[in-house]
Amino acid sequence: MSQLPKTPRSPAECLSAELLQEVVLGRTTRDLDLDFRLAQTLSGSIWRTIDGGHKWMHYFDIYDREFSRLRGTRPKVLEIGVYQGASLKLWHKFFGEGTMIVGVDIDPSCAKHTDPDRRIFVETGSQADPDFLARVLGTYGKFDLIIDDGSHVVSHQIASFNHLFLDGLKDGGIYWIEDLEGNYWEQGHRDMEPTTVDLFKYLVDLQHAVYRGTNYQDFHLTGPTRRDEFKVPRLATLVDRITFQRGVIIVDKAVQSPPLGVHI
Numbered sequence: 482m483s484q485l486p487k488t489p490r491s492p493a494e495c496l497s498a499e500l501l502q503e504v505v506l507g508r509t510t511r512d513l514d515l516d517f518r519l520a521q522t523l524s525g526s527i528w529r530t531i532d533g534g535h536k537w538m539h540y541f542d543i544y545d546r547e548f549s550r551l552r553g554t555r556p557k558v559l560e561i562g563v564y565q566g567a568s569l570k571l572w573h574k575f576f577g578e579g580t581m582i583v584g585v586d587i588d589p590s591c592a593k594h595t596d597p598d599r600r601i602f603v604e605t606g607s608q609a610d611p612d613f614l615a616r617v618l619g620t621y622g623k624f625d626l627i628i629d630d631g632s633h634v635v636s637h638q639i640a641s642f643n644h645l646f647l648d649g650l651k652d653g654g655i656y657w658i659e660d661l662e663g664n665y666w667e668q669g670h671r672d673m674e675p676t677t678v679d680l681f682k683y684l685v686d687l688q689h690a691v692y693r694g695t696n697y698q699d700f701h702l703t704g705p706t707r708r709d710e711f712k713v714p715r716l717a718t719l720v721d722r723i724t725f726q727r728g729v730i731i732v733d734k735a736v737q738s739p740p741l742g743v744h745i
């Protein structure tokens with residue numbers, strides 16, 4: 482039998498040389514029919530009619546896939562980062578009549594994008610300010626979808642998640658962080674470690690916390706040592722699904738909390 486390695490290995494050391502071989506990425510936009518590509522998705526086909534914004538092209542596939550289940554349900558959406566109001570218009574059209582959208586932005590000039598007739602409201606403050614976020618939740622209650630497209634500063638992304646995921650998102654809701662590129666740039670946005678990406682990788686371990694120090698018998702209905710109680714961090718009961726896609730983290734908040742620890 483082969484010996485298990487005694488010293489811990491980094492994840493990269495566990496991958497084959499072929500998988501780690503460097504490849505060259507070319508430019509992709511030169512010959513691409515962007516209009517055609519945008520028209521392939523609902524969110525993209527709306528986006529091409531709106532001025533004043535810019536987004537990574539591949540987000541539109543993900544928006545369609547992740548957000549479609551909220552269309553036509555009159556969801557409440559909180560978006561951090563208003564800029565010129567383009568995405569507020571996108572969400573209004575994408576989710577349909579009756580959707581309530583609350584934008585927050587540190588720039589007071591963004592307040593002009595408030596449009597009560599369309600149930601679009603803009604609040605001025607920082608995504609890293611817990612008192613401001615608490616006031617927003619006090620005014621509007623919990624949301625079905627929270628989108629962080631604000632400063633893209635690591636400490637801000639983490640502060641917003643800490644203040645909004647528990648108290649600001651409904652059970653079954655979606656927490657979305659976009660533009661993670663700054664996590665990989667040495668200066669500016671990456672102002673602390675662990676980064677946002679590191680933290681959500683750790684969240685995958687928290688999601689599995691109930692398995693720490695247990696075995697199958699602890700969960701088995703008829704097992705001799707079936708346990709009735711498992712101690713896990715609260716967050717472990719709130720996270721249903723964590724999705725990483727390039728530049729984006731999506732966390733679905735669990736509907737059932739705490740999860741049933743039954744193995745049959």
Ligand SMILES: C[S@@+](CC[C@H](N)C(=O)[O-])C[C@H]1O[C@@H](n2cnc3c(N)ncnc32)[C@H](O)[C@@H]1O
Binds near residue numbers: 560562569608630
């Ligand atoms: C990428 S833009 C938002 C784009 C918009 N979501 C769109 O797609 O049209 C980022 C916005 O975040 C705002 N911002 C920067 N720092 C912030 C902070 N600490 N809190 C809230 N908003 C912030 C900026 O003023 C800017 O308007």
